[in-house]
Amino acid sequence: MSRMPDPDLIPLPLVHERRAGTFAVDTGTAIGADGDARPAAWVLHDVLAGAGVRAPVVPAADPSASIVLRVGEPVRDHPEGYRLTVTPERTVLDGGTGPALARAVQTFRQLLPPAALRRAPVADGPPAIECCHIEDAPRFDWRGVHLDVARHFMPVSFVLKLIDLAALHRLNVVHLHLTDDQGWRLEVPSRPRLTEVGAWRTETVVGKETDAFDGTPHGGYYTLDDLREIVTYAAQRSITVVPEIDLPGHVQAVVAAYPELGNTGRPIEVRRTWGISPHVLAPTDEALAFAREVLGTVLDAFPGPWVHLGGDECPRTEWRESPAAATRAAQLGLGSVDELQSWFLRALHADVTAAGRRVVGWDEVIDDGGMPADTVVMAWQDGARGPAATAAGHDVVMSPQQVTYYDHYQSDGADEPLAIGGLTTVEDVAAWEPAAGAGPGRLLGVQGQLWTEYLPTPAAVEYAAFPRLNALAEVAWTAPARRDAAGLLRRLPEHLRRLDALDVGYRPLDGPLPGQRGGTGRRRRP
Template structure:
């Protein structure tokens, strides 16, 4: 099973599901019961009609003493009982139940006639961290709703509970904002995309775009909630806004850029006018209306200050505020935090928002290495650990030149599995509330490419954040081999251990492989900036 449970005790015999097997679920668990029937029924023919748990039954139960998200599965030759500390725990127990069945039970329609047997076993389990996440960048390459829903199913199977949606960036704006319609009529589209690493300056000359309507978001959020996945939106501000400025140039600092076609970081930022601040407030209020997440991503990363240093309006605004123009980002972040506080939400920003002082209560996504995570935690912030050299799933998976658009350092399944979210030097380890893998999609034009880059490395991350910190790499490798048939049944085009299949390579998209030392040097410089400006 992946992730590895806390305890598994096998006993003799098996339990066989068949069309007459009943499901006993109390009223608080009717949603979990409905999910189980809809998931297991089509491939197995076992639709689990309601019944009482005397024998030949699956029973769902609640026991608050187990704790949030924890569960216990007991399989005997006569019955199955799944008990959770809360409905989420029951759901995770049911995901474990799916993994105890033959892989064909994970398909959407029947391909085998059974028997659908479960080994007699007792599983006791619960998570190490409460934030077990995956970030999906839909700004660089848009993923239609169906692909997002499919990814949510894969996250839930692996007991990951946060989908961080990176909705806006220089290369595209993906969320409908009624007050600013040009964000999607203009900002959601670009005439072409860069092919491969930006160092080659090559393009595919193919238009790209897309965005989510309010109803699309409502569907995604509801679908995720039914699987106990929280969708955390991110609107990147006040940098990474070139797509927004293409739609509304008056919000910028004098230029009229188009939606960015190249990868990398735009030098354009929001201006410091009251109108720009009102724009941010309106966008964030709309986001809060659509997403019930208790935290809202505000980005705050890689914000170039040069336009503020040279803009008379920005210099004057900074003077009136009694700050340096370089500190205008911190001023912006304070405005965002105030808006979110008025809606009962917390800001979630990349660790750059620590530069100049992050608002009290802000959640920090620490991507610039373990030093950034330790700094944020010791400054009193809750932290999601996501260092780029450990969990950036756009990085190449081997030294094989056939890897699709190989960029960054080599990051293998084994490397991800060895990642420890709590870095040295953290005074209060409870400040590290979890970790997430980040799927930046510059080099992933579609869901097939995301599959290849995400899996099985995301399986390794799932175990890192769910299971105990003590790990056995050989044992994980053995279990992962047994997990591949499940991914096959689910239609996941994962990277095989032997390397990319011919159609998974992208010879026309040239990469830019870096050594570990080269990447460490880049991150060391960025971390030094954090420590110098915070």
């Protein structure tokens, strides 16, 4: 007997059994849910509204409920494990937690015809889904996507769209890179110049390694209400937003706003070019107090368990040239000024952990003095950095640039739009098997990065993200024994119809559309 083909679902569930018949989602549909099941039920309500079905949310025991969400015993011994059973008369979604039902709702969403995912109905009749039985649970606890909103500011509407797309693919972390040399994107009421000055640059370099500028101011920032909206929207989908405040390097926008926090005290501008700025925070009590003020705002705005402190690419040049930095390092008993980053981040680590949260940092935080073992390390430089971090006792999120940096080129074609460099194909991502050594630290999961130096618009971000992020979602969710790179590539064309319905400007598998090509202008591939 031949094996039934896998369903066109991404990520692929652990168990999917086709059954006879279909379940119609029509005007008589009602959604039954109680207690912790109700947030996921309301998300499903909104999904169905786009298909023209106004399904009320009623108590789970209501006889009218033809879709029922139930919180009960864990499925497959995992807090995000779920069971989805579709019969001609009824659909039941079971899980041990609210987040488990959130994942089940997104699988139900993918079972709908692609046209039903639009904002308004386009089909002649109500949508129907094939009857089936699904049991599922994730491989990793951290399944993330990172968005850099500092190099190019992204509107709240797009951040919400990315959160929704992350949910569709059963990701559970959206990491926002909120600050960098080229812009500060977070309102801090006690430090108004961060958004009056630091959020704006006068112009932006054009192309790659050129002396040309566009002459157009760029910037923006999120108010505290913006951030509350983002966090709440994500929480409704059981997604955690991880804020990143990059310290003590990548701070030229900070020093432009408050020159006294730098090592020279001289005025500078928000950086107009890419690359790594030499300007870093001075190792002073004033700079540490500033960082603590910012952290106070961050901890209030983002209730999740993790706070990312950056810690990457921090040049020591200014510290090595500063007698004051040398004196401070000696007073602290450090081996050299190179260890000032570790001192600075350890001080902030104490504040974050005192607030009941956990620090995350890029993999440089394990160097030059290191960090406490409870710091989560994002291993980005290469595949060896993960094992080095777990060997030092850190839990790790594997984020190696060679396979998870989606600002890299997607093919070697001359018509690809300008990118930072590299080459990462969807096939590369689909074939990746993450590993982080023998420990004692744990491999928490994986994350895809969307750095935006060369992704100036939401459309450019979508082109870079998809379909590579589709493939990463399967790496993150589906057990290795069940996962098949070739199978994923076979399922992608049908899945991309869902992205069409959701108005996602992904890169087609056979190359960019005419409007996505680099052409001969500013987005030309050199």
